[in-house]
Amino acid sequence: MKRKVPIAIYFVIGQFIAFFLDGSISQALSGTLFKYPNSMVPCLTVLWLILAAFFGNVKKLHLYTWAAVIGFIFDMYYTGLLGVNVFIFPLVVYLCQTVYQILPPNFLSGFLVYFLGITVLVSLGYIANAFIGETDASVAQFLVNTLAPTLALNLVLLAIVYLPIETLYRTHKQ
Amino acid sequence: MQKFFSSRKLVIVVVCLIVSFGLMTLSVAIRDKRSTPPLVQQFGNDIVGFADRIVAAPMNGIHHGFVSTKNLLNTYQENERLKSKVDQLTQTQVKDQVLTRENKQLKRQLNVGSTLTGYEKINAAVITRTPSSWASQIIINKGQASGIKKNMPVIAGPGLIGTVAEVNKTNSKVVLVSNTAENSNRFAIQVLGDNSKVVNGIITSYDSSSNRIIMGNITSKAKLSVGNRVTTSGLGGVIPKGIYVGTVSKVAQDDYGLAKKVYIKPAANLNDIEVVSVAVRD
Numbered sequence: 001m002k003r004k005v006p007i008a009i010y011f012v013i014g015q016f017i018a019f020f021l022d023g024s025i026s027q028a029l030s031g032t033l034f035k036y037p038n039s040m041v042p043c044l045t046v047l048w049l050i051l052a053a054f055f056g057n058v059k060k061l062h063l064y065t066w067a068a069v070i071g072f073i074f075d076m077y078y079t080g081l082l083g084v085n086v087f088i089f090p091l092v093v094y095l096c097q098t099v100y101q102i103l104p105p106n107f108l109s110g111f112l113v114y115f116l117g118i119t120v121l122v123s124l125g126y127i128a129n130a131f132i133g134e135t136d137a138s139v140a141q142f143l144v145n146t147l148a149p150t151l152a153l154n155l156v157l158l159a160i161v162y163l164p165i166e167t168l169y170r171t172h173k174q
Numbered sequence: 175m176q177k178f179f180s181s182r183k184l185v186i187v188v189v190c191l192i193v194s195f196g197l198m199t200l201s202v203a204i205r206d207k208r209s210t211p212p213l214v215q216q217f218g219n220d221i222v223g224f225a226d227r228i229v230a231a232p233m234n235g236i237h238h239g240f241v242s243t244k245n246l247l248n249t250y251q252e253n254e255r256l257k258s259k260v261d262q263l264t265q266t267q268v269k270d271q272v273l274t275r276e277n278k279q280l281k282r283q284l285n286v287g288s289t290l291t292g293y294e295k296i297n298a299a300v301i302t303r304t305p306s307s308w309a310s311q312i313i314i315n316k317g318q319a320s321g322i323k324k325n326m327p328v329i330a331g332p333g334l335i336g337t338v339a340e341v342n343k344t345n346s347k348v349v350l351v352s353n354t355a356e357n358s359n360r361f362a363i364q365v366l367g368d369n370s371k372v373v374n375g376i377i378t379s380y381d382s383s384s385n386r387i388i389m390g391n392i393t394s395k396a397k398l399s400v401g402n403r404v405t406t407s408g409l410g411g412v413i414p415k416g417i418y419v420g421t422v423s424k425v426a427q428d429d430y431g432l433a434k435k436v437y438i439k440p441a442a443n444l445n446d447i448e449v450v451s452v453a454v455r456d
Contacts, residue, residue, distance in 0.1 A: 023302030083197025
């Protein structure tokens, strides 16, 4: 009989694919996603992390460590601005996991918690960037032109991948 | 209920905040200097860059397929339009050749070596784009190994799109002119106004709501009108002269009514970049 591949392997490989897809999707669809003045940012990396927090075993997957590692790589490779996502990613995962445990485990609560997570992620990113003068967008511009489109895009992405990923984690539960 | 901010958690949060601000300050300081990132960071970026190519290649392939199909549908109209331009182009090209040769001869006679206009191109492909609303950055697949240095101008299609912001061994980050950061995009540019009067200035900001580059603090009285061409002026630094930036789309007064503010429509489409060239001054 074939040996079952442990879920942790799937998790790590999926994590890196999601990470690279973020950049590739931004590049391939940049005409649509970053059409002036709006910007929709795909957050597949965080999507993968949060869904792992929902369905997987946080301790066994070393989820917080991975969130910090992938956050650090994200900072280093994509933005060149260290010390932002390395802390935001684990924080968002922690928040989402804590809130999700209180709610009944179904799609709707996952949807709501993910909404919260993306809002925190994008807002903290905005605060960090505004702090160092990387952006001069006002809060109103940020809410309308960045947060709203980004939320819309990522909730659609969540709706698409929710069931397949849930099935993946369920079939690998001992 | 468990207290949310137990003293241990509070200490962790404070330490994280301090480390975060420290790292942020450090990376801003590194970026503003002319130096490249620390060797460890470069090494990490190179490895991630290699892995990224594996994922990026099929994605870019799919994108390329879509673009090709779209182009195919527009072919007829485009062909008609281009036919009318071809004759004109050949003429210009021949004239350009003659003038270049003449220019070279005259330079030799006058003993003038290289001037501000001379540059060579290093071609590179775009691997990926930063998934962030704030940093308009792309990552290209050439780095130090190919001779790219920090602050070199990057051209895509018809005109300037940005400058190299960070160089690793095999890839580099390009900050687009659409970046709104306070400390980027200070290109020296010039507008060829009416009556061949030249107005020099620098790019001061970018208006993201209308996709216009803004050239501020112009006190020159020379008349500028819509459609005038804007090129780099080659003054101050590594950017050669004569790279096309865009055309003037609006001339307005600044907030105090003392100086002029020129809105420039960028020539290159900043949101559809697949291949770029980095200009290296001779």
